[in-house]
Amino acid sequence: RLDLPRLSKKRKHASRLLVHRRLNITMAPATKAAKKKLSTFVVDCSKPVEDKIMEIASFETFLAERIKVGGKAGALGDAVTVSHDKTRVTVTSEAPMSKRYLKYLTKKYLKKHNVRDWLRVIASGKDRNVYELRYFNIADQEDDDE
Numbered sequence: 001r002l003d004l005p006r007l008s009k010k011r012k013h014a015s016r017l018l019v020h021r022r023l024n025i026t027m028a029p030a031t032k033a034a035k036k037k038l039s040t041f042v043v044d045c046s047k048p049v050e051d052k053i054m055e056i057a058s059f060e061t062f063l064a065e066r067i068k069v070g071g072k073a074g075a076l077g078d079a080v081t082v083s084h085d086k087t088r089v090t091v092t093s094e095a096p097m098s099k100r101y102l103k104y105l106t107k108k109y110l111k112k113h114n115v116r117d118w119l120r121v122i123a124s125g126k127d128r129n130v131y132e133l134r135y136f137n138i139a140d141q142e143d144d145d146e
Contacts (some may be wrong), residue, residue, distance in 0.1 A: 015036055039093050041102050044124065044132045046087035054133075058082040062109045063102075069095055099123075103131060 019125060048054040064082045065074045076082070079095040103121050110133075112117040116138075124130035 015045060018137065037094075039097060039098075040129055041091045041093075041099055042091045042127075042130045043091075043102065043106055043121075044130055045089065045134065045136075047133075048115070049087045049131050053119075054113065056084050056087065056089065059106075059109055060089050063089065063105055066105050066108070067091070067097075091099065099129065099131075106131065106133070142144075 029034075035141055043058055043059075045059065046052060049056050060082055064076060067073065067080055067082070068078060069076055070080050080091065080093045080097070082094075083090050083103055091097075106121050107116065119133050122132050122134055124132050
């Protein structure tokens with residue numbers, strides 16, 4: 001083992017650059033910008049909306065006000081769009097956004113409207129980007145108790 005003098009990080013980086021220049025090694029040319037990746041998430045609220053426990057329009061406005069883009073809530077701009085139809089809320093995002101964040105906001109909405117004790121947010125088994133609002137199975141638990 002050779003006892004070489006210790007080099008600082010800057011000097012190590014500079015020495016590597018010199019070696020690359022001597023060997024004429026260059027990086028690959030930059031490619032064109034990749035297409036923006038859209039991520040679409042859906043919250044299916046069909047059961048509570050049919051039972052008139054929750055209003056889909058108020059849930060949409062809640063999400064539009066609370067989703068953070070660039071660290072600021074409510075400033076969606078062109079990066080995120082929130083829309084709804086009769087029983088579903090759709091969130092389309094060009095910015096990176098996690099599905100888990102949407103679940104967090106949905107639970108927060110349910111808690112605010114005092115229905116968190118009866119409803120839960122479950123990932124759909126059919127589609128990866130869909131959450132469903134379902135009732136807790138209280139009747140099954142009562143049968144078990146007897």
